[in-house]
Amino acid sequence: MGTILKRELSSYFNSATAYVVMATYFIFSGIFFTAICFGYNTTSLAGVYGNMFYIIMFIIPIITMKTFSEEKRQKTDQALLTSPTSLTEIVIGKFLGAFVLFAACCCIFLVYAVVISFFATPDWPVILCTFAGIILLGAALIAINVFISALTESMIIAAVAGMALGLLISFLGNISDMLSIDWITTILEKINPLNYYTNFTYGILSIVDIVFFLTLTGLFLFFTVRVLEKRRWS
Amino acid sequence: MVEVKHLTKCYGDIKAVDDISFTVETGEVLGFLGPNGAGKSTTMNMITGYISSTSGTVTIDGSEILDNPKETKKKIGYLPEIPPLYVDMTVRKYLEFMFDLKKVKLPKKEHIDEVMRLVRISEQSERIIKNLSKGYRQRVGFAQALLGNPPVLILDEPTVGLDPKQIIEIRKLIKSLGKKHTVIFSSHVLSEISATCDRIIVISNGKIVADAKTEELSTAVSGEEKLSLEIEGASADVISAIKKIPAVIRANKVKSMRDNTAKYLVEYEKGVDVRRDVFSAMARIGCPILNMQSGNETLEDMFLKLTTADQNNYRENGGNS
Structure with missing residues (x-):
């Protein structure tokens, strides 16, 4: 697992991927931070975090698109699958690689909190709670996108499918508003990750929200292992 | 293992x-x-x-x-x-x-x-x-x-x-x-x-x-051994002389060459060495052996035989791949 994680990180940081992703993240979060916190004279980062979903939605598929599709295409999966390292270790190693890069991006928020502290007292519990929220949301999205990458040999398809899914999630709220059928609306609200994420940005740390994201992450990592396993048997 | x-x-x-x-x-x-x-x-x-x-x-x-x-x-x-x-x-x-x-x-x-x-x-x-x-x-x-x-x-x-x-x-x-x-x-x-x-x-x-x-x-594949020869002399005499050797199954002229010389292919039973017999037989009728080589069938021939024969069988059996 540690071996795969190390290899993933070195592949991100030895290519432009890590830098482009981090730069994108920093630029947009900086714009939101400046526009919202300075524009409205507030110490609350809730608005910044809320908008960040639209950025995460694009950069996570970029981070994860290569994880399994490229291995399959370059036939390097033959080295992985014929080694004594188990599939679970491989999947978790790859997930953690993407997750560490994403977490590194998110650390910029702590810098913003420090910036705020020069002008006013930041609400640290809320900031840390929101930080936990974005990390958990990221973990779930990474797991889903790693799963998508395991389904295809083309990293372009993996990226586009991941982004399409992100867009769908962002429209989920609007869709459930438009529909007047109660039970569908209820289901859509229950499965919409943004609803759970929003709670974090308000500073509400609830066990339900945490469990939701952790379950989503675990479930999709499990699916990824199954998909890779299934491919060997068909 | x-x-x-x-x-x-x-x-x-x-x-x-x-x-x-x-x-x-x-x-x-x-x-x-x-x-x-x-x-x-x-x-x-x-x-x-x-x-x-x-x-x-x-x-x-x-x-x-x-x-x-x-x-x-x-x-x-x-x-x-x-x-x-x-x-x-x-x-x-x-x-x-x-x-x-x-x-x-x-x-x-x-x-x-x-x-x-x-x-x-x-x-x-x-x-x-x-x-x-x-x-x-x-x-x-x-x-x-x-x-x-x-x-x-x-x-x-x-x-x-x-x-x-x-x-x-x-x-x-x-x-x-x-x-x-x-x-x-x-x-x-x-x-x-x-x-x-x-x-x-x-x-x-x-x-x-x-x-x-x-x-x-x-x-192992052909079940018999082969000897390829180049002999000077009348073909009919050469072939009949070789055929008299007990272990020989078949003897054929493969190709005529100049100066009354021809190439022959002799197939004989597995486990017997007929080279000495062939030598004495040719010496007796006065036809000099110019070249003698055993195991004439190359691996390439054998490989083609094996793989194409199998394909033919496969087609006959109605395979479709």
């Missing part, structure tokens, strides 16, 4: 590998021969546990690949048809990664240095794999398979795309490795297999069509 029993792989209705069984003893170099698409790579992928078998078992030194994958995989070094290289890494970084991935317990730096020396890529150790030539990439793939000194080496067409000098080097390497390891290596180039292997398995359309020691393969 590698034991393969009734190995079968189906892709939908197509049987890529059909009930293959063989055993390779420790220290044996086995050549796996077949035309492209015969099922060589599929078989090797099953032996190494990259894909599962539809039915049948692969046992390596007593542990089975599907029951105990972790332990079994440690015993195998695999070089697939396309070397599984991460082209963005340097040779040393890549080998270090593979070393960790294979969970090798040997001293890391020394072992990697030793393997790089063995396949002669020490000078390339700091270069990025992307920039290496095909021959060097193949060697890096080879080095990767050798990490951890696995008792079994599976090499899928290790010499494809190399220049003649590199091919000879790789062959030498395989031969020297064969002393300590069990080696299974595939190729569709016959001369290569016959130069390197102790034993040859010929596979065609997913089935084993021949399994014999290299030197015996030709006779």
